Amino acid sequence: xxxxxxxxxxxxxxxxxxxxxxxxxxxxxxxxxxxxxxxxxxxxxxxxxxxxxxxxxxxxxxxxxxxxxxxxxxxxxxxxxxxxxxxxxxxxxxxxxxxxxxxxxxxxxxxxxxxxxxxxxxxxxxxxxxxxxxxxxxxxxxxxxxxxxxxxxxxxxxxxxxxxxxxxxxxxxxxxxxxxxxxxxxxxxxxxxxxxxxxxxxxxxxxxxxxxxxxxxxxxxxxxxxxxxxxxxxxxxxxxxxxxxxxxxxxxxxxxxxxxxxxxxxxxxxxxxxxxxxxxxxxxxxxxxxxxxxxxxxxxx
Amino acid sequence: xxxxxxxxxxxxxxxxxxxxxxxxxxxxxxxxxxxxxxxxxxxxxxxxxxxxxxxxxxxxxxxxxxxxxxxxxxxxxxxxxxxxxxxxxxxxxxxxxxxxxxxxxxxxxxxxxxxxxxxxxxxxxxxxxxxxxxxxxxxxxxxxxxxxxxxxxxxxxxxxxxxxxxxxxxxxxxxxxxxxxxxxxxxxxxxxxxxxxxxxxxxxxxxxxxxxxxxxxxxxxxxxxxxxxxxxxxxxxxxxxxxxxxxxxxxxxxxxxxxxxxxxxxxxxxxxxxxxxxxxxxxxxxxxxxxxxxxxxxxxx
Numbered sequence: 398x399x400x401x402x403x404x405x406x407x408x409x410x411x412x413x414x415x416x417x418x419x420x421x422x423x424x425x426x427x428x429x430x431x432x433x434x435x436x437x438x439x440x441x442x443x444x445x446x447x448x449x450x451x452x453x454x455x456x457x458x459x460x461x462x463x464x465x466x467x468x469x470x471x472x473x474x475x476x477x478x479x480x481x482x483x484x485x486x487x488x489x490x491x492x493x494x495x496x497x498x499x500x501x502x503x504x505x506x507x508x509x510x511x512x513x514x515x516x517x518x519x520x521x522x523x524x525x526x527x528x529x530x531x532x533x534x535x536x537x538x539x540x541x542x543x544x545x546x547x548x549x550x551x552x553x554x555x556x557x558x559x560x561x562x563x564x565x566x567x568x569x570x571x572x573x574x575x576x577x578x579x580x581x582x583x584x585x586x587x588x589x590x591x592x593x594x595x596x597x598x599x600x601x602x603x604x605x606x607x608x609x610x611x612x613x614x615x616x617x618x619x620x621x622x623x624x625x626x627x628x629x630x631x632x633x634x635x636x637x638x639x640x641x642x643x644x645x646x647x648x649x650x651x652x653x654x655x656x657x658x659x660x661x662x663x664x665x666x667x668x669x670x671x672x673x674x675x676x677x678x679x680x681x682x683x684x685x686x687x688x689x690x691x692x693x694x695x696x697x698x
Numbered sequence: 699x700x701x702x703x704x705x706x707x708x709x710x711x712x713x714x715x716x717x718x719x720x721x722x723x724x725x726x727x728x729x730x731x732x733x734x735x736x737x738x739x740x741x742x743x744x745x746x747x748x749x750x751x752x753x754x755x756x757x758x759x760x761x762x763x764x765x766x767x768x769x770x771x772x773x774x775x776x777x778x779x780x781x782x783x784x785x786x787x788x789x790x791x792x793x794x795x796x797x798x799x800x801x802x803x804x805x806x807x808x809x810x811x812x813x814x815x816x817x818x819x820x821x822x823x824x825x826x827x828x829x830x831x832x833x834x835x836x837x838x839x840x841x842x843x844x845x846x847x848x849x850x851x852x853x854x855x856x857x858x859x860x861x862x863x864x865x866x867x868x869x870x871x872x873x874x875x876x877x878x879x880x881x882x883x884x885x886x887x888x889x890x891x892x893x894x895x896x897x898x899x900x901x902x903x904x905x906x907x908x909x910x911x912x913x914x915x916x917x918x919x920x921x922x923x924x925x926x927x928x929x930x931x932x933x934x935x936x937x938x939x940x941x942x943x944x945x946x947x948x949x950x951x952x953x954x955x956x957x958x959x960x961x962x963x964x965x966x967x968x969x970x971x972x973x974x975x976x977x978x979x980x981x982x983x984x985x986x987x988x989x990x991x992x993x994x995x996x997x998x999x
Contacts, residue, residue: 490831506969507799510970511968525976526977549853651817651819652814667808668803674827
């Protein structure tokens with residue numbers, strides 16, 4: 398089996414292992430070599446690129462999100478998509494880190510101290526922070542990532558609720574996103590993007606989040622962009638922490654605003670969709686992907 | 699029993715409750731009223747102030763640290779000191795928040811994004827972060843705070859070690875601080891300051907912390923100040939997160955540098971000794987102190 402791998406991916410991980418397949422190094426997805434491969438390691442490809450890959454039967458995404466592909470078109474071509482769930486725990490770690498930084502005002506205090514100030518610690522109007530202990534936690538999307546978030550918050554609180562389309566795990570499910578938000582103090586968004594989740598954290602819901610916090614590690618567009626700005630601006634939402642965004646920098650660029658609105662002026666903690674960039678995660682994800690390809694290659698022999 | 703309470707403390711908490719003692723409101727510790735009281739709620743008093751409090755038998759510190767008093771002198775005067783342990787869990791929460799922010803580069807990424815940059819996410823030299831999962835955790839000082847830190851890191855790793863003078867808890871103890879540092883990737887300092895702990899995290903030890911992280915929620919001076927700067931400057935210590943410091947702003951001021959050395963230019967996350975300033979913690983600590991005073995007052999009737 399010929400497997401296309403771009404140079405950007407961790408080729409060393411693949412060459413270090415015994416593999417049951419042949420690696421075809423692709424300079425990029427526009428390369429003519431793409432017409433020879435039966436499988437590919439890729440996170441994002443255009444329909445034009447897929448069309449050129451006439452022998453392609455299996456795409457291995459080295460992370461969870463499938464939104465780098467036109468799934469209908471992929472299905473029409475009869476191509477299978479495989480994802481790696483292994484970095485779910487790092488996404489959950491990012492979620493907890495964002496929550497602790499947002500409620501704990503870590504970014505605020507750290508900036509103060511880098512400039513020689515102390516958050517008014519000697520004064521009556523000192524800046525205080527909020528704890529996660531005994532808070533009611535809501536998890537929107539109770540898949541691998543949601544389950545890991547649950548594990549990480551358990552030492553802080555046993556009041557954990559989940560809203561999910563299917564109900565196959567042992568957790569307190571609620572019947573609607575609205576109920577989840579009403580009930581809980583901190584809402585973690587850990588659901589993938591789909592027609593039904595897009596914009597589902599609506600302006601109406603966020604305007605009812607007075608003294609409540611919203612953390613997003615799912616996909617940016619699960620949250621209504623205008624509603625987020627409005628709820629932050631009017632302090633109906635107490636704070637927002639996110640690793641996923643509405644806008645991303647174009648290829649080859651490091652600059653862009655994450656939203657069309659200036660949300661950075663409010664109580665927000667922002668990271669650049671880097672949950673998957675932990676030092677260990679990259680290698681682990683490629684090893685997991687490699688394992689999956691090997692299993693498929695063995696079957697096909 | 700007459701109990702002196704300064705206006706700065708949460709008097710409302712006391713007046714809201716049934717108390718078995720008389721509250722004497724002190725404008726400050728230099729007030730002449732201090733000669734009448736048998737007990738006091740205070741975190742810091744000079745020997746001169748103590749000397750004037752001729753009837754004082756019990757000091758109730760509404761937090762853990764006793765270092766606001768000259769303990770030898772207090773003992774000589776025959777005064778008992780009571781502390782509140784109740785905010786230990788918030789100190790532990792601060793410790794985990796600092797660790798996740800430091801290893802997870804939350805403050806770095808957040809600053810980048812507030813300025814429209816993305817941590818080079820589109821490039822091969824993207825800034826990656828380090829995870830706490832499966833790390834070896836060392837806890838220096840395994841009292842109430844240390845035990846809580848242990849609980850909070852358990853979902854991330856079961857490799858937790860402790861160094862403590864006494865060994866009365868169920869944890870893997872090591873024989874020396876040096877062994878703890880050799881063995882572990884992240885060292886949490888949660889020990890009080892004393893003659894034996896002062897400067898005990900020495901330059902020699904920190905210079906051996908290549909790729910290791912140090913978090914301090916004990917007291918600033920447990921760490922050798924010159925050694926910290928040297929180990930950060932030479933990258934022998936990978937990063938430092940702290941809520942406790944070498945210098946504090948003078949009363950009535952919000953400004954001072956936390957160290958005589960410019961440590962803020964290195965990989966550090968800094969908060970202004972605010973572990974006790976969580977919104978719930980203040981009230982909880984005073985309620986706990988109140989409870990302790992009440993118990994004593996009942997006994998004395």
